[in-house]
Amino acid sequence: MSEALHIHSGTDTAHAGHHGDHHGHHQQSFVAKYVFSMDHKTIAKQFLITGIVWAIIGGLFSVLFRLQLGYPEQSFPILETFFGNWAKGGQIQPEFYYALITMHGTVLVFFVLTAGLSGTFANFLIPLQIGARDMASPFLNMLSYWFFFMASVVMISSLFISTGPASGGWTVYPPLSALGQASSGSKLGMDLWIVSMALFVVSSLLGGLNYITTILNQRTKGMSMTRLPLTIWALFFTAVLGVLSFPVLLSGLILLLMDRNLGTSFYLSDIVVNGEILPNEGGSAILFQHLFWFLGHPEVYIILLPAMGMVSEILSVNSRKPIFGYMAMLGSLFAITILAFLVWAHHMFVTGLNPFLGSIFVLLTLLIAVPAAIKVFNWLTTLWRGNIRFTPATLFAIGFVSLFISGGLTGIFLGNSTIDIHLHDTMFVVAHFHIVMGVASFFGMFAGVYHWFPKMFGRYLNSTLGYIHFWVTMIGSYLIFWPMHYQGLAGIPRRYLDKRGWVSFNGFPELDKMITIVSIIVFAVQLMFVFNFIYSIFKGRKVTNKNPWEANTLEWTTPLRPGHGNWDGEIPEVHRWAYDYAKDGRDFIPQTEPIGENESKH
Amino acid sequence: MISQVNIKEFQNTPSGDRGKKIHPHKFTMWVAIGSIVMMFAGLTSAFIVKSNQTNWVTVSIPDMFWISTAVIIISSITLQMALRSFKQRVMNQYRMLIGVTLLLGVAFVVLQWLGFQDLWAQKITFKGSGAGQFLYVIFGLHAIHVIGGIIALIVMFIKAFIGKTKLYSSVPVEVMAVYWHFVDVLWIYLLLFFIIIGGK
Numbered sequence: 001m002s003e004a005l006h007i008h009s010g011t012d013t014a015h016a017g018h019h020g021d022h023h024g025h026h027q028q029s030f031v032a033k034y035v036f037s038m039d040h041k042t043i044a045k046q047f048l049i050t051g052i053v054w055a056i057i058g059g060l061f062s063v064l065f066r067l068q069l070g071y072p073e074q075s076f077p078i079l080e081t082f083f084g085n086w087a088k089g090g091q092i093q094p095e096f097y098y099a100l101i102t103m104h105g106t107v108l109v110f111f112v113l114t115a116g117l118s119g120t121f122a123n124f125l126i127p128l129q130i131g132a133r134d135m136a137s138p139f140l141n142m143l144s145y146w147f148f149f150m151a152s153v154v155m156i157s158s159l160f161i162s163t164g165p166a167s168g169g170w171t172v173y174p175p176l177s178a179l180g181q182a183s184s185g186s187k188l189g190m191d192l193w194i195v196s197m198a199l200f201v202v203s204s205l206l207g208g209l210n211y212i213t214t215i216l217n218q219r220t221k222g223m224s225m226t227r228l229p230l231t232i233w234a235l236f237f238t239a240v241l242g243v244l245s246f247p248v249l250l251s252g253l254i255l256l257l258m259d260r261n262l263g264t265s266f267y268l269s270d271i272v273v274n275g276e277i278l279p280n281e282g283g284s285a286i287l288f289q290h291l292f293w294f295l296g297h298p299e300v301y302i303i304l305l306p307a308m309g310m311v312s313e314i315l316s317v318n319s320r321k322p323i324f325g326y327m328a329m330l331g332s333l334f335a336i337t338i339l340a341f342l343v344w345a346h347h348m349f350v351t352g353l354n355p356f357l358g359s360i361f362v363l364l365t366l367l368i369a370v371p372a373a374i375k376v377f378n379w380l381t382t383l384w385r386g387n388i389r390f391t392p393a394t395l396f397a398i399g400f401v402s403l404f405i406s407g408g409l410t411g412i413f414l415g416n417s418t419i420d421i422h423l424h425d426t427m428f429v430v431a432h433f434h435i436v437m438g439v440a441s442f443f444g445m446f447a448g449v450y451h452w453f454p455k456m457f458g459r460y461l462n463s464t465l466g467y468i469h470f471w472v473t474m475i476g477s478y479l480i481f482w483p484m485h486y487q488g489l490a491g492i493p494r495r496y497l498d499k500r501g502w503v504s505f506n507g508f509p510e511l512d513k514m515i516t517i518v519s520i521i522v523f524a525v526q527l528m529f530v531f532n533f534i535y536s537i538f539k540g541r542k543v544t545n546k547n548p549w550e551a552n553t554l555e556w557t558t559p560l561r562p563g564h565g566n567w568d569g570e571i572p573e574v575h576r577w578a579y580d581y582a583k584d585g586r587d588f589i590p591q592t593e594p595i596g597e598n599e600s601k602h
Numbered sequence: 603m604i605s606q607v608n609i610k611e612f613q614n615t616p617s618g619d620r621g622k623k624i625h626p627h628k629f630t631m632w633v634a635i636g637s638i639v640m641m642f643a644g645l646t647s648a649f650i651v652k653s654n655q656t657n658w659v660t661v662s663i664p665d666m667f668w669i670s671t672a673v674i675i676i677s678s679i680t681l682q683m684a685l686r687s688f689k690q691r692v693m694n695q696y697r698m699l700i701g702v703t704l705l706l707g708v709a710f711v712v713l714q715w716l717g718f719q720d721l722w723a724q725k726i727t728f729k730g731s732g733a734g735q736f737l738y739v740i741f742g743l744h745a746i747h748v749i750g751g752i753i754a755l756i757v758m759f760i761k762a763f764i765g766k767t768k769l770y771s772s773v774p775v776e777v778m779a780v781y782w783h784f785v786d787v788l789w790i791y792l793l794l795f796f797i798i799i800g801g802k
Contacts, residue, residue, distance in 0.1 A: 136626035213630040217623075243633060247641030251648065256738060258728070265731045266652070282731025287648055294644065373771055382738040 036146075038138035039564040043145050044124035045456060046447070051116020052530060057156075057538055058107035063102045063523050064520055065497075067333025068092040070516025086164070099521060100166035102185065103159070105591040106193070108438060110154070110200055113146050113303040115140030118242075121552065122211045122235045123304055128555035129229050131220025133565045136213040140206045147203035151196045158192035166193035169495065171296065171601045174267035174288050178259045181273050184271045189259065194253050201246045201253075208246075211239035221556070222574035229553050229590070230577040234309020237337040238302050244339070245298040252291030259283070286351055293344035300447050301340045302438050307361050307444020308375060311397040313578075314451050315379055317551045319386025319393040319586060321580035325378040339368050348426050349417040358417040363545060365415035369469025371518065376401060387582070391549075392466030396447035398475045400440050406478075407436025410485065425495075431481045439477045441546045446470075449533070454548050459540030463533040469525055476522035552590050553578050631777045635784050638747065642740065642788065646795055649736045651801070659732030663796055664720040669740075670713035671793060674748075677706035678786040685779050697747050697762045703782070704759055707752045714745045733800045744792055747785050754778055 006462075067076065068091075075090035086096035123141065127134055148460060158165040167185025168176040172193065180187045215228075215236045220601045255266040259280075267288045268280035316323040323329060345353055347359040353361075379401045388394065410432040413419050423429065446469070453461045492505040499506045547556040554574070558566050572592040580589040582601055634724035652658070718738065728736035758778060 010661055087615060107766055121664045137628060140630070147762065205634070209633045209637070210632045213626050214631050217626040217629055242635045244640050247637050248644035251641050251644035254743065255648070259733070262728045264649075264735045264739075269731075280731075282650060282652075284655060290651065291648060379638075451652065593658065 024080050036142060036150060038134070038142045040123045040127050040134050040138065040141060041456070041562070041564075041566075043141055044120050044122075046145050047115055047123060047148070048456075050149065051112050051584055052121060052471060052533065054107050054111040054116060054152065056527070056530065057114060058104050058525060059523050060098045061107070063520055064092065064105070065097055066516040066519045070513045072305070072500055092497070094497055095164060097185070098169075098495075099164045099189075101186050101495060102169055102172075103165050104298055105309040106155070106166070106197075109303065110197070111148075111152060111298065113438070113441050113445070114204065114299070115200070116411050117441060118146070118235060118238050118302065119148065119207060120445075121231070121448050121452075122207065124456065125231050125555065126211055126214050126235060126560075128214060128558065128566060129219070129232050129553050129578075130218060130553050131223055131574060132214060132282045133220035133567070133571065135210045137210055141210050143527040144203050144206035144210065147199050147206065151199035151203060154192055154196035154199060158189045161188055161192070161374050163187040163189055163501060165189040171289075171292055172256070173270055173292075174256060174259065174285050178256060179271070179278075180260070181275055181276070191257070194260075195255050197253055198250060199200055201250045204242050204246050208243040209576040212242035212243065213233060217241075220571045220574055222589075225328075226327075227574055227577045230312040230323060230326070230333075231306075231309040231310075232270065233333055234305045234312070239332050241302050241305070241337055241340055243300040244296060245295040245302075249295035250290055252288055254296075255291075256274055256288065265362065277442060282489040286348070286431070289348050289351060290344070291334075291520055293347045294341075296347065297344040298340040300433075300546045301336055301362070302442045303437055304444075305336070307441040307447075308333070310448040310451070311400045311445050312382075313553070314393050314397040314515040315382050315401075315579065316579055317451075318389045318391060318397070320389070320581050321382055321386045322386075322581050322583070323375070323378065325383040326577070326579065328374050329378055335371040336368060339364060339371070343368065346415055346417075346420075349420045355417070362415060362417050366412065368415075369412060372404075374407075377406055383388065385562070386460050391450065392461070392463055392470055393447045393451035395467070395470045395474075396443045396450060399470065400447060402474075403435050403440040403443060403449045407432055407434075407440060422491075423488060425493055426458055426488035427484040427492045427494055429487060430494045431484035434484075435477070435481050439481070443473075446473075451549070452538065452555075453533075453540075455555055455558075457537045457540070458543050459536050460548075461536045461540060461541060462532050463529070465528060467531045472525040473522055474499065476518050476525070479518045479524065483508075483515060485512065547590075550588050552576075552580055552588055554591060609689070625773050625778050628780060631780050634779070638784075639744070641760070642792070645651065645736070645740050646741075646792075646799075648736070649740070650796075650799065652731075652736075653733065655731075657731055659730065659734065660665070661721070661726055661733040661737055661800060663795070664724075666713055666715050666717035666720055667793060670710050670717065671789065673706050673713060674786050674789055677703050677710065678783050680706065681779050681782050685772065685775050689777050690725045693762070695799060697759070700755065700759050700762060704755045707748060707782075709754060711745050711748055711752070714741060717741075733796070734770055737800070740792055740796075744785065744789055746787070750783055751778075751782055754781070 033039075034042060037046070064079070067074075067079075068232060076087070077090040079087035079092065085098065086093055086099075093102070104484055123135075126132070140319075155165075163184040165185060166172060166189045168190070169185060172190070173413075176182050176192050185379070201232045215232060219225075219228075258264045259266050259268055263280075265280040265283040266600045267285050268278065269285075271278045285378040293421075312323055312329060343361060343365045344569070349358055354547060369526055383398070410428070414423055414429060414432055450461055450466055451460070487505075490507070491506060492499065492508070496502075499512075510591065543560055546558075549556070554572060557572050559568060574591045575594045576589065578589055578591055579590075581587065583589060584596075637750045680699050684696050684703060687693075687695040687699060718741070721734065721737070726732075726737075728735055728738070755778065758774065
């Protein structure tokens with residue numbers, strides 16, 4: 001099998017058509033090439049496709065619970081056909097509803113926007129953009145995917161057990177999550193959730209170690225740190241955040257597992273469940289929140305930073321201008337990374353946190369507005385008077401900036417501990433984090449997929465479907481989440497499955513119906529994107545130009561369908577930063593081109 | 603082996619503007635150590651937070667843990683000697699020292715288990731609350747990290763005997779030594795932590 005790893009050249013256009021079964025004299029079995037592959041590009045595609053499968057599952061869950069929220073009185077017999085006892089009489093049962101929202105959160109936050117987003121693009125872009133043949137350790141990289149796969153299998157299996165999956169919310173706060181007798185979702189489903197997340201943490205750590213090491217050690221000649229594209233910087237800080245915060249979540253989960261199964265009292269104290277007095281004493285449920293949010297907050301940036309990096313790159317390429325304020329972008333990424341570790345208690349303002357301590361966390365939280373504003377300013381000034389090409393990728397990148405601004409502004413409300421007393425645990429919070437972290441990162445991810453699809457599969461995604469995808473998703477996202485701000489300000493709590501019984505917040509039935517209808521439409525359009533994705537892999541328009549976007553970065557110097565090892569001959573040497581667009585009268589100057597004699601400095 | 607060819611080929615990649623190079627695998631190990639440190643930092647800070655609450659029961663360290671401390675320190679020394687004999691190409695001595703380290707590692711885990719039994723016999727169980735529960739979790743997780751190292755040592759030990767190709771690169775042994783010294787130092791930190799902060 002060893003010959004299969006030679007750097008081969010069977011990847012020119014002539015061979016592109018029947019790639020997969022023919023690679024000159026280098027034969028590689030299907031399993032080694034597509035399943036247990038150590039090629040970072042294949043691993044990236046594995047992450048992407050698994051992430052897409054998860055996104056469909058997680059998205060479908062949101063459609064289901066939106067049906068309940070929009071039409072709490074209505075019966076949908078088809079639901080009973082598919083979900084049996086979970087939807088008795090065609091109505092979503094409370095246990096099922098809580099399982100749905102819990103799994104929606106878990107799946108989207110971890111499996112889609114962490115593994116699916118940074119797993120895909122860190123794997124794909126890091127070696128290609130820094131000029132390396134593969135990751136520092138391709139083997140660990142393969143393990144990283146397969147741990148993710150195992151985590152996925154365990155999590156999926158929890159959906160099919162009779163007591164149902166974990167259903168205490170994606171934050172799995174004890175004591176609810178620690179006591180099997182507290183709810184059916186806290187029985188076996190919760191144990192599977194913890195096991196799955198432990199595997200997921202291992203996967204993230206293996207990936208993160210590799211990303212950091214590769215970026216710091218495997219750069220090609222001339223690729224100094226300040227010549228790196230911003231995507232790489234963003235992925236670097238993402239990996240740093242993951243490596244330092246995921247282990248803390250793991251600690252917290254191990255203690256939770258012990259409380260559940262071995263009778264310890266880390267989080268439990270003085271509890272009565274269904275008339276039964278539990279022997280646990282001396283535990284602290286707040287301790288779990290500290291451990292959880294020490295990961296949970298950096299996790300927000302683990303999700304967001306890769307999107308920020310890709311958006312920076314895509315906006316620069318497609319406005320044919322250098323990125324505005326490269327060093328400021330870098331500095332703000334760094335500042336966000338540091339601050340990410342110092343703000344976790346803003347999720348806990350109403351837990352009885354010392355108000356003085358709270359005020360410190362308010363200050364640190366609001367400080368994030370500074371680097372965030374710098375980034376927004378730089379994206380807008382990059383676009384300013386640019387020669388913008390409105391490709392689907394560009395539109396999604398601009399959409400990201402829009403959503404990041406809207407969602408970021410509501411963060412200022414929530415970051416103030418006094419206003420948070422009114423807004424915490426309401427739909428306002430749901431609206432805020434969905435826009436700023438969920439949908440915005442999805443837009444970054446879509447931008448990345450549309451932009452790098454030609455490099456991944458040698459074909460283009462269909463642009464018409466791409467434009468439809470963008471506009472419906474963009475308008476739909478605002479229609480879904482904007483009204484939730486009003487609901488939240490009116491005091492409607494999140495996680496309630498039926499608001500009809502409360503006079504104080506049953507005043508928005510039509511608004512809820514509208515949100516539900518838009519959710520269904522947006523979900524359908526995402527399925528259209530998936531169709532476009534799969535169709536274009538096999539039948540999309542072929543890429544004939546090595547550098548279809550006329551970009552400067554190194555991935556566009558590889559063959560159309562690069563083999564394992566990425567470059568046929570020598571790895572190119574780098575002579576300049578990644579953003580020499582519209583310079584000295586030239587549209588773009590690739591990083592591989594030596595500095596000319598009369599060239600001006602950037 | 604696929605991975606071998608692969609990794610060797612890719613390691614010829616020039617590395618930016620770095621003057622003094624550290625081997626990528628060794629670097630990965632250092633980052634991994636940072637990650638493990640965060641895990642134990644999380645646990646020990648949870649310990650500090652909880653020790654301020656009511657009904658906190660302190661725990662005194664059984665003597666068994668002092669013996670295991672001695673064992674793991676000696677194993678660090680033998681592994682360091684193994685690394686030196688590998689570099690000097692004294693392969694018989696290398697094999698012997700790796701074997702001794704392996705045995706000492708296993709002995710350490712066994713001693714930890716005996717220490718747990720001592721504690722359990724003193725009625726420090728999972729019931730109630732206090733330092734004892736943390737001790738089991740934290741020392742237990744440390745032992746799992748040692749077991750991970752033992753598995754790596756077993757692989758290394760077998761390779762030293764039946765390897766078809768001669769081993770010249772000292773990098774795997776160096777990475778192993780870094781990890782082993784780390785679990786050693788981590789153990790000393792945890793022990794001191796429980797004596798100084800846990801004993802209060």
